[in-house]
Amino acid sequence: MIQPEAEWRAHLAEGRFMIQRSRSTGGHVFYPRIVEPGTGADDLEWVEASGKGVVHALTVVRKKDPAESYTVVLVDLAEGPRMMSRVDGINVDSVRIGMDVTARIVAEGDKPLLVFVPA
Amino acid sequence: MTMVHGFPRGRTAIVGAATFGIGRCPGVAAVDMAARASMLALADAGLSLKDVDALYTSAPYEALGGMELAEYLGLTPKVVDCNRTGGSAFEVYVQQAALALEAGLIDCALIAYGSNPASNPPPGVGMTQQSPWEAPYKPLAPLSSYALAASRHMHVYGTTRAQLAEVAVAARRWAQLNPEAAVRDPLSIEDVLSARMVSDPLTVRDCCLFNDGAAAVVMVRADRAKDCAKRPIPVLGAAHAVTHREISSMPDLTVTGAAISGPQAFAQAGVTAADIELAMVYDAFTITPILFLEDLGFCPKGEGGRFVADGAIAPGGRLAVNTNGGGLSCVHPGMYGLFLLVEAVRQLRGEAGERQLARAELAVAHGNGGVLSSEATVILARG
Numbered sequence: 001m002i003q004p005e006a007e008w009r010a011h012l013a014e015g016r017f018m019i020q021r022s023r024s025t026g027g028h029v030f031y032p033r034i035v036e037p038g039t040g041a042d043d044l045e046w047v048e049a050s051g052k053g054v055v056h057a058l059t060v061v062r063k064k065d066p067a068e069s070y071t072v073v074l075v076d077l078a079e080g081p082r083m084m085s086r087v088d089g090i091n092v093d094s095v096r097i098g099m100d101v102t103a104r105i106v107a108e109g110d111k112p113l114l115v116f117v118p119a
Numbered sequence: 120m121t122m123v124h125g126f127p128r129g130r131t132a133i134v135g136a137a138t139f140g141i142g143r144c145p146g147v148a149a150v151d152m153a154a155r156a157s158m159l160a161l162a163d164a165g166l167s168l169k170d171v172d173a174l175y176t177s178a179p180y181e182a183l184g185g186m187e188l189a190e191y192l193g194l195t196p197k198v199v200d201c202n203r204t205g206g207s208a209f210e211v212y213v214q215q216a217a218l219a220l221e222a223g224l225i226d227c228a229l230i231a232y233g234s235n236p237a238s239n240p241p242p243g244v245g246m247t248q249q250s251p252w253e254a255p256y257k258p259l260a261p262l263s264s265y266a267l268a269a270s271r272h273m274h275v276y277g278t279t280r281a282q283l284a285e286v287a288v289a290a291r292r293w294a295q296l297n298p299e300a301a302v303r304d305p306l307s308i309e310d311v312l313s314a315r316m317v318s319d320p321l322t323v324r325d326c327c328l329f330n331d332g333a334a335a336v337v338m339v340r341a342d343r344a345k346d347c348a349k350r351p352i353p354v355l356g357a358a359h360a361v362t363h364r365e366i367s368s369m370p371d372l373t374v375t376g377a378a379i380s381g382p383q384a385f386a387q388a389g390v391t392a393a394d395i396e397l398a399m400v401y402d403a404f405t406i407t408p409i410l411f412l413e414d415l416g417f418c419p420k421g422e423g424g425r426f427v428a429d430g431a432i433a434p435g436g437r438l439a440v441n442t443n444g445g446g447l448s449c450v451h452p453g454m455y456g457l458f459l460l461v462e463a464v465r466q467l468r469g470e471a472g473e474r475q476l477a478r479a480e481l482a483v484a485h486g487n488g489g490v491l492s493s494e495a496t497v498i499l500a501r502g
Contacts, residue, residue, distance in 0.1 A: 031252040059320075059321075061317075072256050072258045074267055082367055083252065084253045084258070
Protein backbone atom coordinates (compact mmCIF):
# COMPACT_ATOMS: atom_id res chain seq x y z
CA MET A 1 0.00 0.00 0.00
CA ILE A 2 1.31 3.43 -1.00
CA GLN A 3 1.64 5.88 1.85
CA PRO A 4 1.23 9.00 -0.25
CA GLU A 5 2.12 11.88 2.02
CA ALA A 6 4.76 10.05 4.05
CA GLU A 7 6.60 8.81 0.95
CA TRP A 8 6.46 12.27 -0.65
CA ARG A 9 7.99 13.81 2.46
CA ALA A 10 10.64 11.11 2.71
CA HIS A 11 11.71 11.76 -0.89
CA LEU A 12 11.77 15.51 -0.26
CA ALA A 13 13.90 15.00 2.86
CA GLU A 14 16.40 13.16 0.64
CA GLY A 15 16.48 16.15 -1.69
CA ARG A 16 14.34 14.51 -4.41
CA PHE A 17 11.22 15.99 -6.06
CA MET A 18 9.23 12.89 -6.92
CA ILE A 19 5.76 12.66 -8.38
CA GLN A 20 3.60 9.66 -9.21
CA ARG A 21 2.91 8.08 -12.58
CA SER A 22 0.49 5.32 -13.48
CA ARG A 23 2.20 2.39 -15.19
CA SER A 24 -0.92 1.57 -17.19
CA THR A 25 -2.13 5.01 -18.24
CA GLY A 26 1.18 6.90 -18.23
CA GLY A 27 -0.54 9.80 -16.51
CA HIS A 28 1.35 11.80 -13.88
CA VAL A 29 -0.31 12.54 -10.56
CA PHE A 30 0.23 15.34 -8.07
CA TYR A 31 -0.59 15.61 -5.17
CA PRO A 32 0.33 12.05 -4.20
CA ARG A 33 -2.53 9.60 -3.68
CA ILE A 34 -3.37 5.90 -3.96
CA VAL A 35 -5.39 6.02 -7.19
CA GLU A 36 -5.11 8.16 -10.28
CA PRO A 37 -7.94 10.71 -10.40
CA GLY A 38 -10.35 10.08 -13.22
CA THR A 39 -9.17 6.56 -14.04
CA GLY A 40 -8.90 4.92 -10.64
CA ALA A 41 -5.66 3.28 -11.75
CA ASP A 42 -3.85 2.04 -8.64
CA ASP A 43 -0.55 1.12 -10.28
CA LEU A 44 1.15 4.37 -9.32
CA GLU A 45 4.93 4.50 -9.10
CA TRP A 46 7.23 7.30 -8.00
CA VAL A 47 9.24 9.00 -10.72
CA GLU A 48 11.64 11.92 -10.55
CA ALA A 49 10.01 15.15 -11.67
CA SER A 50 11.86 17.23 -14.23
CA GLY A 51 11.44 20.23 -11.98
CA LYS A 52 10.39 22.31 -14.97
CA GLY A 53 7.23 24.35 -14.74
CA VAL A 54 5.37 27.46 -15.84
CA VAL A 55 3.61 29.95 -13.57
CA HIS A 56 -0.12 29.48 -14.28
CA ALA A 57 -1.63 31.87 -11.73
CA LEU A 58 -0.17 34.35 -9.28
CA THR A 59 -1.00 36.28 -6.16
CA VAL A 60 1.21 38.29 -3.80
CA VAL A 61 0.23 38.17 -0.16
CA ARG A 62 0.87 41.73 1.01
CA LYS A 63 2.12 41.93 4.57
CA LYS A 64 2.36 45.09 6.58
CA ASP A 65 5.96 46.25 7.20
CA PRO A 66 8.26 44.91 8.46
CA ALA A 67 6.94 41.48 7.45
CA GLU A 68 7.84 40.62 3.87
CA SER A 69 5.27 40.06 1.16
CA TYR A 70 5.45 36.74 -0.66
CA THR A 71 4.07 35.07 -3.75
CA VAL A 72 1.60 32.22 -3.87
CA VAL A 73 1.55 30.66 -7.33
CA LEU A 74 0.03 27.75 -9.16
CA VAL A 75 2.67 26.07 -11.31
CA ASP A 76 1.93 23.83 -14.27
CA LEU A 77 4.54 21.09 -14.08
CA ALA A 78 6.06 19.89 -17.35
CA GLU A 79 4.63 16.45 -16.53
CA GLY A 80 1.07 17.84 -16.51
CA PRO A 81 -0.15 18.26 -12.94
CA ARG A 82 -0.57 21.66 -11.32
CA MET A 83 0.62 22.50 -7.81
CA MET A 84 0.65 25.40 -5.39
CA SER A 85 4.05 26.84 -4.53
CA ARG A 86 5.90 30.15 -4.42
CA VAL A 87 8.60 31.78 -6.52
CA ASP A 88 11.84 32.66 -4.72
CA GLY A 89 14.95 34.41 -5.93
CA ILE A 90 13.18 37.32 -7.60
CA ASN A 91 11.32 40.42 -6.41
CA VAL A 92 7.66 39.53 -5.79
CA ASP A 93 6.54 42.24 -8.21
CA SER A 94 8.63 40.79 -11.04
CA VAL A 95 6.95 37.37 -11.08
CA ARG A 96 4.66 36.94 -14.09
CA ILE A 97 2.11 34.43 -15.28
CA GLY A 98 3.71 32.41 -18.07
CA MET A 99 7.18 32.64 -16.52
CA ASP A 100 9.32 29.50 -16.80
CA VAL A 101 10.42 28.27 -13.39
CA THR A 102 12.54 25.49 -11.93
CA ALA A 103 11.94 23.57 -8.71
CA ARG A 104 14.19 23.94 -5.69
CA ILE A 105 14.05 22.22 -2.34
CA VAL A 106 14.67 24.69 0.47
CA ALA A 107 14.61 24.41 4.25
CA GLU A 108 11.54 26.05 5.76
CA GLY A 109 12.09 26.00 9.49
CA ASP A 110 13.22 22.43 10.09
CA LYS A 111 11.32 20.97 7.12
CA PRO A 112 12.12 20.72 3.43
CA LEU A 113 9.81 22.70 1.15
CA LEU A 114 9.45 22.61 -2.62
CA VAL A 115 9.57 26.09 -4.16
CA PHE A 116 10.41 27.45 -7.61
CA VAL A 117 12.95 29.95 -8.93
CA PRO A 118 13.06 31.63 -12.34
CA ALA A 119 14.34 29.17 -14.94
CA MET B 120 -34.19 21.62 -26.50
CA THR B 121 -34.99 18.23 -25.05
CA MET B 122 -33.24 17.07 -21.95
CA VAL B 123 -34.25 14.19 -19.76
CA HIS B 124 -34.18 15.14 -16.13
CA GLY B 125 -36.14 14.26 -13.04
CA PHE B 126 -36.50 17.65 -11.44
CA PRO B 127 -40.09 18.44 -10.42
CA ARG B 128 -40.40 21.77 -12.22
CA GLY B 129 -42.73 24.14 -10.40
CA ARG B 130 -44.17 21.39 -8.23
CA THR B 131 -42.68 22.80 -5.04
CA ALA B 132 -42.48 26.36 -3.78
CA ILE B 133 -40.83 28.57 -1.22
CA VAL B 134 -43.67 29.84 0.95
CA GLY B 135 -41.79 31.48 3.81
CA ALA B 136 -38.60 33.52 3.94
CA ALA B 137 -36.94 35.59 6.63
CA THR B 138 -33.68 37.09 7.83
CA PHE B 139 -32.64 37.97 11.34
CA GLY B 140 -29.77 39.68 13.12
CA ILE B 141 -27.97 40.99 10.05
CA GLY B 142 -24.82 42.93 10.87
CA ARG B 143 -24.41 42.52 14.61
CA CYS B 144 -26.20 40.03 16.82
CA PRO B 145 -24.33 39.92 20.13
CA GLY B 146 -25.16 37.96 23.22
CA VAL B 147 -26.67 34.89 21.61
CA ALA B 148 -25.46 31.66 20.06
CA ALA B 149 -25.63 30.81 16.37
CA VAL B 150 -28.40 28.29 17.04
CA ASP B 151 -30.47 31.01 18.75
CA MET B 152 -30.24 33.06 15.59
CA ALA B 153 -31.15 30.11 13.35
CA ALA B 154 -34.15 29.37 15.58
CA ARG B 155 -35.36 32.99 15.44
CA ALA B 156 -35.04 33.10 11.65
CA SER B 157 -36.89 29.77 11.45
CA MET B 158 -39.84 31.07 13.46
CA LEU B 159 -39.98 34.26 11.37
CA ALA B 160 -39.99 32.23 8.13
CA LEU B 161 -42.71 29.92 9.40
CA ALA B 162 -44.82 32.90 10.49
CA ASP B 163 -44.26 34.44 7.05
CA ALA B 164 -45.69 31.26 5.53
CA GLY B 165 -48.57 31.02 7.99
CA LEU B 166 -47.21 27.69 9.20
CA SER B 167 -45.96 26.44 12.55
CA LEU B 168 -43.31 24.12 13.92
CA LYS B 169 -45.90 21.31 13.92
CA ASP B 170 -45.93 21.43 10.12
CA VAL B 171 -42.16 20.93 9.75
CA ASP B 172 -41.05 17.38 9.00
CA ALA B 173 -37.68 18.01 7.36
CA LEU B 174 -34.79 20.16 8.53
CA TYR B 175 -31.86 21.34 6.44
CA THR B 176 -29.20 23.40 8.19
CA SER B 177 -25.45 23.98 8.16
CA ALA B 178 -24.31 25.21 11.54
CA PRO B 179 -21.15 27.32 11.42
CA TYR B 180 -19.06 25.42 13.96
CA GLU B 181 -21.11 22.36 14.94
CA ALA B 182 -20.73 19.30 12.74
CA LEU B 183 -23.92 17.82 14.21
CA GLY B 184 -25.86 21.06 13.76
CA GLY B 185 -28.89 19.35 12.21
CA MET B 186 -29.59 17.49 15.39
CA GLU B 187 -28.76 20.56 17.47
CA LEU B 188 -31.40 22.72 15.78
CA ALA B 189 -33.97 19.88 15.72
CA GLU B 190 -33.55 19.44 19.46
CA TYR B 191 -33.66 23.19 20.08
CA LEU B 192 -36.93 23.61 18.16
CA GLY B 193 -38.45 20.38 19.52
CA LEU B 194 -38.75 18.85 16.06
CA THR B 195 -38.77 15.16 15.15
CA PRO B 196 -37.87 15.47 11.47
CA LYS B 197 -38.02 12.58 9.01
CA VAL B 198 -35.16 14.09 7.06
CA VAL B 199 -32.24 16.02 8.53
CA ASP B 200 -29.36 17.20 6.42
CA CYS B 201 -26.37 19.26 7.52
CA ASN B 202 -24.24 19.00 4.42
CA ARG B 203 -20.73 20.22 3.82
CA THR B 204 -20.86 22.15 0.57
CA GLY B 205 -20.03 25.48 2.19
CA GLY B 206 -21.89 28.57 1.07
CA SER B 207 -23.66 26.61 -1.66
CA ALA B 208 -25.28 24.29 0.90
CA PHE B 209 -28.58 26.15 0.89
CA GLU B 210 -29.13 26.00 -2.85
CA VAL B 211 -28.31 22.27 -2.61
CA TYR B 212 -30.93 22.00 0.14
CA VAL B 213 -33.56 23.52 -2.16
CA GLN B 214 -32.74 20.83 -4.72
CA GLN B 215 -32.87 18.05 -2.12
CA ALA B 216 -36.03 19.35 -0.43
CA ALA B 217 -37.81 19.65 -3.79
CA LEU B 218 -37.01 16.01 -4.57
CA ALA B 219 -38.07 14.79 -1.12
CA LEU B 220 -41.30 16.81 -1.26
CA GLU B 221 -42.08 15.54 -4.77
CA ALA B 222 -41.47 11.95 -3.66
CA GLY B 223 -43.94 12.40 -0.81
CA LEU B 224 -41.22 11.59 1.66
CA ILE B 225 -41.79 14.88 3.45
CA ASP B 226 -44.48 17.61 3.46
CA CYS B 227 -42.72 20.70 4.78
CA ALA B 228 -39.02 21.56 4.69
CA LEU B 229 -37.34 24.16 6.87
CA ILE B 230 -33.98 25.43 5.62
CA ALA B 231 -32.23 27.50 8.27
CA TYR B 232 -28.90 29.09 9.13
CA GLY B 233 -27.48 31.40 11.77
CA SER B 234 -23.96 32.60 12.49
CA ASN B 235 -22.44 35.52 14.37
CA PRO B 236 -18.69 35.45 13.94
CA ALA B 237 -18.49 39.24 14.32
CA SER B 238 -19.95 39.41 17.81
CA ASN B 239 -19.35 35.85 18.97
CA PRO B 240 -15.95 34.90 17.54
CA PRO B 241 -15.56 31.22 16.75
CA PRO B 242 -13.25 28.98 18.74
CA GLY B 243 -9.69 28.67 17.51
CA VAL B 244 -10.39 25.50 15.60
CA GLY B 245 -11.48 26.19 12.02
CA MET B 246 -14.20 24.46 10.05
CA THR B 247 -11.76 22.58 7.84
CA GLN B 248 -8.37 20.97 7.91
CA GLN B 249 -5.50 22.67 6.16
CA SER B 250 -4.28 21.07 2.97
CA PRO B 251 -0.74 19.72 3.41
CA TRP B 252 -0.19 20.55 -0.27
CA GLU B 253 -1.14 24.22 0.06
CA ALA B 254 -0.78 25.35 3.68
CA PRO B 255 3.08 25.44 3.63
CA TYR B 256 2.86 28.27 1.07
CA LYS B 257 0.69 30.33 3.43
CA PRO B 258 -2.16 31.38 1.14
CA LEU B 259 -4.69 33.55 2.98
CA ALA B 260 -7.72 31.29 3.24
CA PRO B 261 -9.87 31.54 1.27
CA LEU B 262 -8.86 34.93 -0.17
CA SER B 263 -5.65 33.91 -1.98
CA SER B 264 -7.44 31.09 -3.80
CA TYR B 265 -9.93 33.55 -5.29
CA ALA B 266 -7.06 35.92 -6.02
CA LEU B 267 -5.34 33.18 -8.04
CA ALA B 268 -8.51 32.65 -10.09
CA ALA B 269 -8.79 36.42 -10.59
CA SER B 270 -5.17 36.63 -11.73
CA ARG B 271 -5.77 33.97 -14.35
CA HIS B 272 -8.98 35.62 -15.58
CA MET B 273 -7.16 38.95 -15.91
CA HIS B 274 -4.26 37.26 -17.73
CA VAL B 275 -6.41 35.33 -20.21
CA TYR B 276 -9.26 37.79 -20.80
CA GLY B 277 -7.83 41.18 -19.97
CA THR B 278 -10.17 41.71 -17.06
CA THR B 279 -9.08 44.78 -15.09
CA ARG B 280 -8.98 45.73 -11.44
CA ALA B 281 -11.39 48.56 -12.23
CA GLN B 282 -13.87 46.01 -13.58
CA LEU B 283 -13.52 43.99 -10.37
CA ALA B 284 -14.14 47.22 -8.45
CA GLU B 285 -17.38 47.77 -10.40
CA VAL B 286 -18.78 44.69 -8.64
CA ALA B 287 -18.10 46.11 -5.18
CA VAL B 288 -19.46 49.54 -6.09
CA ALA B 289 -22.66 48.09 -7.59
CA ALA B 290 -23.21 46.00 -4.46
CA ARG B 291 -22.77 49.10 -2.30
CA ARG B 292 -25.23 51.10 -4.37
CA TRP B 293 -27.83 48.36 -3.94
CA ALA B 294 -27.01 48.20 -0.22
CA GLN B 295 -27.77 51.90 0.06
CA LEU B 296 -31.36 51.03 -0.97
CA ASN B 297 -31.63 48.24 1.60
CA PRO B 298 -32.16 49.34 5.22
CA GLU B 299 -31.10 45.86 6.35
CA ALA B 300 -27.68 46.03 4.66
CA ALA B 301 -24.81 46.27 7.15
CA VAL B 302 -22.58 48.68 5.20
CA ARG B 303 -24.19 51.58 3.34
CA ASP B 304 -21.67 54.43 3.19
CA PRO B 305 -20.60 55.65 -0.26
CA LEU B 306 -18.01 53.64 -2.18
CA SER B 307 -16.29 54.62 -5.43
CA ILE B 308 -14.19 52.70 -7.94
CA GLU B 309 -11.22 54.75 -6.74
CA ASP B 310 -11.95 53.77 -3.12
CA VAL B 311 -11.75 50.09 -4.07
CA LEU B 312 -8.61 50.49 -6.17
CA SER B 313 -6.78 52.52 -3.53
CA ALA B 314 -7.79 50.31 -0.61
CA ARG B 315 -5.15 48.16 1.07
CA MET B 316 -3.97 45.36 -1.20
CA VAL B 317 -4.29 42.06 0.61
CA SER B 318 -3.65 39.35 -1.97
CA ASP B 319 -3.12 40.68 -5.51
CA PRO B 320 -5.28 41.61 -7.34
CA LEU B 321 -7.79 41.84 -4.47
CA THR B 322 -7.91 44.70 -1.97
CA VAL B 323 -9.87 44.68 1.27
CA ARG B 324 -12.76 46.29 -0.66
CA ASP B 325 -12.82 43.34 -3.10
CA CYS B 326 -13.62 41.05 -0.16
CA CYS B 327 -16.99 40.18 1.36
CA LEU B 328 -18.00 41.19 4.85
CA PHE B 329 -17.56 38.87 7.80
CA ASN B 330 -20.50 39.82 9.99
CA ASP B 331 -23.52 38.29 11.71
CA GLY B 332 -26.71 37.03 10.17
CA ALA B 333 -29.42 34.39 10.10
CA ALA B 334 -31.95 33.36 7.49
CA ALA B 335 -34.57 30.69 6.84
CA VAL B 336 -36.92 29.56 4.10
CA VAL B 337 -39.84 27.12 4.15
CA MET B 338 -40.79 24.84 1.25
CA VAL B 339 -43.94 22.82 0.56
CA ARG B 340 -45.55 21.21 -2.50
CA ALA B 341 -47.23 23.63 -4.88
CA ASP B 342 -50.76 22.35 -4.15
CA ARG B 343 -50.37 23.12 -0.47
CA ALA B 344 -48.54 26.36 -1.15
CA LYS B 345 -51.79 27.94 -2.35
CA ASP B 346 -53.10 27.88 1.22
CA CYS B 347 -50.08 29.64 2.71
CA ALA B 348 -50.10 33.25 3.86
CA LYS B 349 -47.99 34.77 1.08
CA ARG B 350 -47.60 34.43 -2.67
CA PRO B 351 -45.76 31.11 -3.24
CA ILE B 352 -42.50 31.27 -5.18
CA PRO B 353 -42.24 28.12 -7.35
CA VAL B 354 -38.91 26.34 -7.70
CA LEU B 355 -38.43 25.77 -11.43
CA GLY B 356 -34.98 24.21 -11.38
CA ALA B 357 -32.10 23.33 -9.08
CA ALA B 358 -28.78 21.71 -9.92
CA HIS B 359 -25.38 21.22 -8.30
CA ALA B 360 -21.81 20.51 -9.36
CA VAL B 361 -18.59 19.96 -7.42
CA THR B 362 -15.34 20.28 -9.38
CA HIS B 363 -12.58 20.21 -6.73
CA ARG B 364 -11.74 21.04 -3.13
CA GLU B 365 -8.51 23.07 -3.21
CA ILE B 366 -7.77 25.75 -5.78
CA SER B 367 -4.65 23.94 -7.05
CA SER B 368 -6.97 21.16 -8.28
CA MET B 369 -9.52 23.41 -10.00
CA PRO B 370 -9.73 22.07 -13.57
CA ASP B 371 -9.81 25.54 -15.15
CA LEU B 372 -9.37 28.62 -12.96
CA THR B 373 -11.63 30.68 -15.21
CA VAL B 374 -14.53 28.20 -15.48
CA THR B 375 -16.54 27.22 -12.40
CA GLY B 376 -18.99 24.40 -11.79
CA ALA B 377 -21.72 26.96 -12.50
CA ALA B 378 -21.04 26.12 -16.15
CA ILE B 379 -22.47 22.67 -15.26
CA SER B 380 -25.13 23.47 -12.66
CA GLY B 381 -26.40 26.57 -14.51
CA PRO B 382 -27.32 24.95 -17.82
CA GLN B 383 -28.91 22.02 -15.97
CA ALA B 384 -31.05 24.28 -13.80
CA PHE B 385 -32.04 26.45 -16.76
CA ALA B 386 -32.97 23.35 -18.79
CA GLN B 387 -35.11 22.08 -15.93
CA ALA B 388 -36.82 25.45 -15.72
CA GLY B 389 -37.23 25.75 -19.49
CA VAL B 390 -35.79 29.27 -19.48
CA THR B 391 -32.48 30.93 -20.33
CA ALA B 392 -30.38 33.65 -18.79
CA ALA B 393 -31.99 36.11 -21.22
CA ASP B 394 -35.32 35.58 -19.42
CA ILE B 395 -33.93 36.42 -15.96
CA GLU B 396 -34.55 39.81 -14.31
CA LEU B 397 -32.61 39.17 -11.09
CA ALA B 398 -29.30 37.38 -10.67
CA MET B 399 -28.41 36.66 -7.06
CA VAL B 400 -24.90 35.34 -7.51
CA TYR B 401 -22.63 34.61 -4.55
CA ASP B 402 -20.22 37.52 -4.20
CA ALA B 403 -17.59 36.27 -1.80
CA PHE B 404 -15.06 38.36 -3.73
CA THR B 405 -15.48 40.72 -6.66
CA ILE B 406 -14.22 38.10 -9.11
CA THR B 407 -17.00 35.63 -8.26
CA PRO B 408 -20.01 37.44 -9.81
CA ILE B 409 -17.93 37.96 -12.96
CA LEU B 410 -17.22 34.22 -13.21
CA PHE B 411 -20.80 33.23 -12.39
CA LEU B 412 -22.43 35.68 -14.80
CA GLU B 413 -20.29 34.15 -17.55
CA ASP B 414 -20.85 30.54 -16.51
CA LEU B 415 -24.61 31.02 -16.08
CA GLY B 416 -24.84 32.42 -19.62
CA PHE B 417 -25.47 36.12 -19.00
CA CYS B 418 -22.45 36.88 -21.19
CA PRO B 419 -19.82 34.90 -23.10
CA LYS B 420 -16.84 33.42 -21.26
CA GLY B 421 -14.24 36.10 -20.70
CA GLU B 422 -16.68 38.99 -21.14
CA GLY B 423 -17.69 39.21 -17.46
CA GLY B 424 -15.44 42.14 -16.67
CA ARG B 425 -16.76 44.16 -19.57
CA PHE B 426 -20.33 43.01 -18.76
CA VAL B 427 -20.23 44.54 -15.27
CA ALA B 428 -18.49 47.78 -16.33
CA ASP B 429 -20.11 51.24 -16.35
CA GLY B 430 -22.59 50.44 -13.60
CA ALA B 431 -24.29 47.69 -15.62
CA ILE B 432 -25.19 45.63 -12.54
CA ALA B 433 -25.86 48.59 -10.24
CA PRO B 434 -29.33 50.13 -9.71
CA GLY B 435 -30.65 51.25 -13.09
CA GLY B 436 -28.22 49.00 -14.97
CA ARG B 437 -28.91 46.38 -17.63
CA LEU B 438 -29.15 43.45 -15.17
CA ALA B 439 -30.09 43.55 -11.49
CA VAL B 440 -27.43 41.64 -9.56
CA ASN B 441 -27.37 41.13 -5.78
CA THR B 442 -30.03 43.71 -5.00
CA ASN B 443 -29.73 43.27 -1.23
CA GLY B 444 -26.13 44.52 -1.35
CA GLY B 445 -24.71 41.02 -1.47
CA GLY B 446 -22.01 39.47 0.63
CA LEU B 447 -19.87 42.50 -0.20
CA SER B 448 -22.13 45.07 1.49
CA CYS B 449 -25.13 43.39 3.15
CA VAL B 450 -24.22 40.23 5.04
CA HIS B 451 -21.72 37.38 4.95
CA PRO B 452 -21.55 35.37 8.17
CA GLY B 453 -19.33 32.61 6.76
CA MET B 454 -21.91 30.95 4.52
CA TYR B 455 -24.03 33.34 2.49
CA GLY B 456 -26.11 31.06 0.24
CA LEU B 457 -29.43 31.31 2.10
CA PHE B 458 -29.50 35.11 1.89
CA LEU B 459 -29.44 34.85 -1.91
CA LEU B 460 -32.66 32.84 -1.79
CA VAL B 461 -34.40 35.17 0.66
CA GLU B 462 -33.64 38.25 -1.45
CA ALA B 463 -34.86 36.49 -4.61
CA VAL B 464 -38.11 35.59 -2.86
CA ARG B 465 -38.59 39.16 -1.64
CA GLN B 466 -38.05 40.58 -5.14
CA LEU B 467 -40.35 38.03 -6.79
CA ARG B 468 -43.05 38.78 -4.22
CA GLY B 469 -42.66 42.55 -4.66
CA GLU B 470 -41.54 43.05 -1.06
CA ALA B 471 -38.16 44.67 -1.72
CA GLY B 472 -39.09 48.25 -0.83
CA GLU B 473 -36.95 51.01 -2.30
CA ARG B 474 -34.82 48.51 -4.26
CA GLN B 475 -37.82 46.66 -5.73
CA LEU B 476 -37.38 45.86 -9.41
CA ALA B 477 -40.11 47.14 -11.74
CA ARG B 478 -40.34 43.70 -13.32
CA ALA B 479 -39.34 40.55 -11.41
CA GLU B 480 -40.81 37.37 -12.88
CA LEU B 481 -37.76 35.11 -12.86
CA ALA B 482 -34.69 35.01 -10.64
CA VAL B 483 -31.61 32.87 -10.34
CA ALA B 484 -29.93 32.25 -6.98
CA HIS B 485 -26.47 30.83 -7.41
CA GLY B 486 -24.54 29.54 -4.39
CA ASN B 487 -20.81 28.95 -4.15
CA GLY B 488 -18.87 26.90 -1.61
CA GLY B 489 -15.24 26.28 -0.78
CA VAL B 490 -12.85 27.96 -3.20
CA LEU B 491 -15.07 27.97 -6.29
CA SER B 492 -15.41 24.26 -5.44
CA SER B 493 -19.14 23.68 -5.10
CA GLU B 494 -21.69 25.45 -7.29
CA ALA B 495 -25.46 25.20 -6.98
CA THR B 496 -28.05 27.03 -9.07
CA VAL B 497 -31.74 27.56 -8.24
CA ILE B 498 -34.29 29.11 -10.62
CA LEU B 499 -37.28 30.76 -8.95
CA ALA B 500 -40.41 32.32 -10.46
CA ARG B 501 -43.11 34.76 -9.48
CA GLY B 502 -45.94 32.27 -8.97
